[in-house]
Amino acid sequence: MLKVEKLDVYYGNIRALHEVSFEVKQGEIVTLIGANGAGKTTVLHAISGLVPARSGSIRFLDQELTALAPHKIVQLGLAHVPEGRRIFANLTVKENLEMGAYTRKDAKAVKADYEQVFTRFPRLKERLNQMAGTLSGGEQQMLAIGRTLMSRPKLVLMDEPSMGLAPLLVSEIFEIIKEINAAGTTILLVEQNAQMALSIADRAYVLETGRVVLQGEAQALANSEEVRKAYLGG
């Protein structure tokens, strides 16, 4: 579904990614794990067109993304839940969800999708007319995910959904990610919380200073000595 090949990204003269290659197949949860500054977020930004690729290719459903503007990429069905949630704090929950459906023209189907989001996140329905900035951290993350689902994505890029959340909420969010995947949406997950990410993913890639250093089945990686030492604390 998504195939990244030999992707190079630079910030000025600094090389952030070195020939990163990986693949996400239809229906999978794939996770990119790695330490701070490994380039995980940069990979997602490059895929959704927020930073330009110096070289390499990113193909999504047989379309080359590297030359497309960010809004065109969203229209292809590739949605991005950005790091730090980035909900519209001064808009209401409802307006946030409306923005999620911004690219869609089919008003009827959009209405049905609101109901789906509300069944998945009943809390959002309770707080429909509240300013999104007044929600708790967990609710904001739910809103960020719900907002993304409103665009009916085929592939969702999730950047650090566990960031700044209490452990209990983190498990809840990961449960939700699993459910969304089970309902047919493919997911590329970027996480610092490697243990959590590996527990729900099918496959994983380990990034280190802009390079893919390890890859494989998530379960196998979770059990491998190298990964345990470097990322799972023993």
Add this chain to the structure above:
Amino acid sequence: MSKKTNTIASALIVALFLILLNLLVWFRVIGEYTSQVLTIAGINAIIALGLNLISGFTGQLALGHAGFMAVGAYTTAALLMKVNLPMALAVLGGALMSALFGFLIGLPTLRLRGDYLAIVTLGFGEIIRVLMINLPELTGGPAGLKGIPTYTTNFAWRPVIPFALVYLALTLVVVLLNNLLNSSHGAAIVSIREDEIAANAMGVNVFYYKLFAFTLSAFIGGLGGALYAPFFGYLSPNMFNFQKSVEFLIIVVLGGMGNLTGTVVAGIGLTYLQEILRFLKDYRLVIYPVILIIVMLFQPSGIMGLFGNKEFSLTRLVSKMLGEKPLGGEESSDKAGEVQ
């Protein structure tokens, strides 16, 4: 259904109000002096509405709207004097020329992030002023441009016409902006102000909407200038200095960034206040900064914020500009403290 009734009702109220105001001027209940002050106030409100579109709604600080006003005013004057165009076309031409300038400035600048638009528009305002001083064949140079044809007809008392025209234009601008901002285009524009990256992630064409808002903003600024030239009949480059640009910004901040009603109220109110305080001579210029400080301290969302409208504020705009981090700089810095 009820929405439609509301629209019709508000349209009627506005129309009645406009007719009433015009009748008051017509029958000289509002005197000539007052009606002229109110005309200038209306023009200021129009230009401030244009500025509010780009700064208040789109979240991009622009500091040169006196420049757009000048482009509109001088273009209209030239079209009237050199080309002998009819008044309506000359005014439209002035506004369009200003929109063209806005488009040309926005095209390279709005691709950049943060404060570049503020810097470039600041420069633009000054460049236009200096250009007007140094193009005497077209603008009369520093001495100013005299003898611009004014709005006159044989059948009406003179102040009525500009007054009616300016308030008609003001109403049209408000209606246009109100419709735009309540559409999905408006949602896209506001989402850019709230969070550019998130707007991108929602599929909003951020650059397109910034350029669109800025060009329309320049058009409205130019329209104000275009209406001004035949009203006053005289233009001088120093009417369009930096202080004038700041005046528009203060109107927007006082009325509330992202609030149309507030801009109209503040635009008319502040212009009128300045006339009342004329006896203070140059000291009255101190009033504006004092108002600005008081608003930022106590009522950052502007006067309309008192009525429960939660809007954007200058404080937020500035912190947004200062706090904006380039893409990619986030991964290493933010989260070190959160790792357990």
